[in-house]
Amino acid sequence: MDWQGQKLAEQLMQILLVAFAVGAFATGYVMGSFQMMMLIYAAGVVLTTVVTVPNWPFFNRHPLNWLDPSEAEKHPKPQVQQQTPSSSKKKSSGKK
């Protein structure tokens, strides 16, 4: 699962669970049936599990493309300034 997919999965999970909780409570209260509330909520939890837990293809639409090694060489990582100025000079001169 890619980064965008993880965000989507978490949001879907929260929205679905809260929506089913509110819907189940409202239905149960109006119908006067505690059992109906439990059944609707249980169905909601199962549905949310099926939608968000497995690694579905739609969670993998934004693959993270790593740079090629040659590309990395063209854009070198900025060097951290060393404590002693003499050693950093040596390093920079060595690379040139």
Next chain:
Amino acid sequence: MHSFGYRLNVLLTQAVTLLALMCVIASLSDTLNVPSPSADVRVLHINWLHKQRNGNDEVSLTMNISADLRSTFTWNTKQVFVFLAAEYETEKNHLNQISLWDAIIPSKEQAKFSYHTINKYRFTDQGNNLRGQEYNLTLHWHVMPKTGKMFSDKVITTGYRLPETYV
């Protein structure tokens, strides 16, 4: 959210937390219900009043216990436990409380009842103070919820008196 197990863990935790919240709100919704119960207990006949071998008085009553507890039922009510207690005062005890009869009401349809019964449990005194004793018959009930807080209430019927002699 990176792995199957992690997503399952988060989902179950959130689901159970929300379920607990729903149960709390369901319990709170019970306080919106304002019950208007009614109860009527009549002593139809005193079958006998005698002294047991160990010196304690015992009385047997035939009663009619009728009540309408339908308004105590809400969507979050599992059952209602109802019991009838005889209450009186003696020199030895400030309050004597003797359970005479009880019942479990499992549904709203059975919450309006009228029972013609003798006392289910023995009405025995600690001593021999029952002759001419004034007593109350109190119908207590406990509303047992599916989740959350239990409620209880009672109706006191006063002014009963046992006969002055053993019968």
